[in-house]
Amino acid sequence: MTRFRTLVRRRLRGPAFFLLTFLAIEFLDEFIFGAHEAAWPLIRADLGLTYEQIGLLMSLPRIVGSLIEPALAILADLGWRRRIVLAGGAGFALSSLLTGTAGGFWALLIGQALFNPSSGAFVSLSQSTLMDMEPRRHEQNMARWTFAGSVGVLAGALTLGAASALGLGWRPVYILVAIMAVVALVAAWRVPFASIQKRAARKLNGSHDANGDSAPVDAVAVAEASDLKTGAINALRALRRPSVLRWLILLEFSDLMLDVLYSYLALYLVDVAGVEMGAAAFGVAVWVGVGLVGDFLVIPLLERVRGLVYVRISALVTLVLFPAFLLVPGFAPKLILLGLIGFFNAGWYSVLQGHLYTSMPGQSGAVHAVGNVFGLVGSLIPLAIGLAAERVGLGSAIWLLMLGPAALLIGLPRRANGR
Numbered sequence: 001m002t003r004f005r006t007l008v009r010r011r012l013r014g015p016a017f018f019l020l021t022f023l024a025i026e027f028l029d030e031f032i033f034g035a036h037e038a039a040w041p042l043i044r045a046d047l048g049l050t051y052e053q054i055g056l057l058m059s060l061p062r063i064v065g066s067l068i069e070p071a072l073a074i075l076a077d078l079g080w081r082r083r084i085v086l087a088g089g090a091g092f093a094l095s096s097l098l099t100g101t102a103g104g105f106w107a108l109l110i111g112q113a114l115f116n117p118s119s120g121a122f123v124s125l126s127q128s129t130l131m132d133m134e135p136r137r138h139e140q141n142m143a144r145w146t147f148a149g150s151v152g153v154l155a156g157a158l159t160l161g162a163a164s165a166l167g168l169g170w171r172p173v174y175i176l177v178a179i180m181a182v183v184a185l186v187a188a189w190r191v192p193f194a195s196i197q198k199r200a201a202r203k204l205n206g207s208h209d210a211n212g213d214s215a216p217v218d219a220v221a222v223a224e225a226s227d228l229k230t231g232a233i234n235a236l237r238a239l240r241r242p243s244v245l246r247w248l249i250l251l252e253f254s255d256l257m258l259d260v261l262y263s264y265l266a267l268y269l270v271d272v273a274g275v276e277m278g279a280a281a282f283g284v285a286v287w288v289g290v291g292l293v294g295d296f297l298v299i300p301l302l303e304r305v306r307g308l309v310y311v312r313i314s315a316l317v318t319l320v321l322f323p324a325f326l327l328v329p330g331f332a333p334k335l336i337l338l339g340l341i342g343f344f345n346a347g348w349y350s351v352l353q354g355h356l357y358t359s360m361p362g363q364s365g366a367v368h369a370v371g372n373v374f375g376l377v378g379s380l381i382p383l384a385i386g387l388a389a390e391r392v393g394l395g396s397a398i399w400l401l402m403l404g405p406a407a408l409l410i411g412l413p414r415r416a417n418g419r
Contacts, residue, residue: 015133018196021187022130023148025089028184029123030149032096032177034156037262038284039170041270041277042160043108046169051394053105055386057112058263062379065116066372069124072117073372076125076365082193085129088121089185093178100174120368122181126188128364131357132196139307139354143299146350150292153262157288161281238360239370247356248371250411252378254348256404257318257341262287263382264389264398265338272395275331283335290339294346307351308412314344315408322402326395348408 040054049057072084095118098111127145131138156173163173238244265287269280301310318341325337360367388397 018133018191019130021184021191022126023145024187025123025126025184026145026148027152027155028177028180029092029119030152031156031159031180032174033259033262034153034288035160035170035173035177036099036156038157038160038266038281039173040263040266041280042164042170044267047102047104047108049105051386051390054267055383055389057105057109058386059379059381059383060109061112061116062382063376064113065120066376066379068117069120069372070369072121073125073128073365073367073369076128077363079194081125081129081365082191084121085125085188085191085193086185088118088123088125089181089188091115091118092122093181093185094118096174096178096181100171100178120372122185122188124368125365128368129191129193129196131364131367132199138357139302139351140299142350142354142357143295143302143347146347147292147295147299150288150295150346154285154288154292157281157285161278161285164277164281236370238363238366239374241359243359244356244370246411246413247352247359248374250408251349251352251356251371252375252381253404253407253411254345254352255378256381256401257322257345258349258404260382260385260404261341261401264385264394268394268398269331269334272393272398273331273334279331283331283338286335287338287342289342291342291346294343295350298347298350302347302350307347307354311348311351311408312412314347315405315412317344319402319405319409322405323399326399345405 043049044054072088076084091114095111095115098114099108102108102111130141130145134141159176160170160173163169262284266277266280266284269275269283270277273280275283298310321337321341321344325334325341328334328337356371357364357367360370385397385400388400
C-alpha cells in the first residue's frame with residue numbers, strides 16, 4: 001500500500017497531474033456554462049428579464065472578453081502566463097459569487113462581464129498550455145479537453161435540475177462553483193507554466209507541420225518576444241495566413257450548433273415546444289448526455305479517421321436533423337432528434353480548434369488572442385437571435401442556426417494537406 005501511495009504521488013507531480021488539473025479547470029468552466037444556460041427560464045422569472053435583456057447578457061460579456069483577452073493571451077506568450085492564469089482563477093471565483101448574489105439585470109451583467117475575461121485567462125490559457133505539452137497531438141488532446149467539458153456541461157445541467165427540484169433555485173449552484181474554482185486555483189498554482197512553454201518552443205523551433213497547416217516560424221523567438229507590441233505583431237501576422245482565417249471562420253459558424261444552440265435550447269423547449277421547465281431541463285440533459293457519449297467516442301475515432309472527414313460527414317447529417325427537430329410535432333420525437341444532433345456535432349470544436357493550434361506553431365496564447373479579435377462579430381450572434389426572437393418569435397429566429405453546418409460543408413478543406 002505504501003509503495004502504491006508513493007507511485008501515485010510521483011504520478012501526480014508530473015505531466016499526469018498537470019493534465020488532470022487542466023481537464024478539471026475545463027470541467028469547471030463547462031459546469032457553470034451547463035448550469036447557467038439551463039437556468040435561463042429560472043433566471044428570467046426571478047429577475048423579470050426580456051428576450052432583449054437575455055440577448056444582451058449573452059452577447060455583451062463575450063464582447064468584453066473579446067476586447068480584454070487578446071492582450072492577456074499575447075502577454076501569456078511573453079512569460080506572464082502563470083500570473084495571468086492564477087489571476088483569472090481568482091476572477092472566475094469572484095464572478096461566480098457575484099452572479100449567484102445578483103439582484104437584478106445590471107448586477108447580473110456585471111458578474112457575467114467579469115466572468116468572460118476571467119474564464120479566458122484561467123481556462124483558455126490552461127488549454128494553450130495543454131496544447132504545448134504535446135504539440136504533435138492537438139486533435140487528440142483537444143478531444144480529451146472537449147470530453148472533460150462535456151462531462152462538466154452535463155453535471156452542471158443536472159445539478160441545476162436537482163437544485164430546482166429541491167426548491168433551492170439557481171443561486172446556490174453559483175456559490176458551489178465559486179468554492180470549486182478556489183480548489184482548482186490551488187491546483188493550478190503547482191503547474192510550471194514557463195517550463196512547459198519553453199519545452200514546446202524547443203520542439204517546434206524550425207519545424208513545419210506535415211499536413212501543411214502551419215507556417216515556418218521561429219517558435220523560440222515568438223515565445224521569448226520581449227514586449228506586448230512584438231507579440232501583437234506576431235499574432236496579427238498569423239491573421240494574414242488563409243489557413244488561420246479558415247479555422248477562425250469555421251469555429252465561429254460551428255458554434256451556432258454548439259454553444260449558441262445550448263444557450264437558447266431551454267427557452268426554445270419552454271416557449272416554442274410548450275413543455276414544462278422540468279421537461280425542458282431533461283431535454284437539455286439528453287442533448288448534453290448524448291453529446292457526451294459522442295465526445296468520448298471521438299477520442300479513439302481520431303486515432304483512426306481524419307478529423308476533417310468526420311466533421312464533414314457529421315455536418316451533412318446535422319443539416320438534415322436540425323430542420324427535422326424544429327418541424328416535428330411532439331416532445332418525444334423532438335427529444336430523439338435532439339439527442340442525435342448532440343451526438344453528431346461532437347468533435348467539431350476538437351478538430352477545428354486543433355487545426356487552429358497547428359496553424360500557429362509556438363503561439364498557443366496568441367491562438368486565443370486572434371480568436372477573440374475575430375470573435376467580436378461572433379459575440380453579436382446571440383444578441384441578434386434575441387432581437388429577432390423579440391420581433392418574430394424564437395421559433396422563427398432559431399432557424400438561423402442552420403448556417404453552422406452549412407458553413408462547415410462549404411468551408412472545410414477537401415485536400416489531404418488541410419488546404
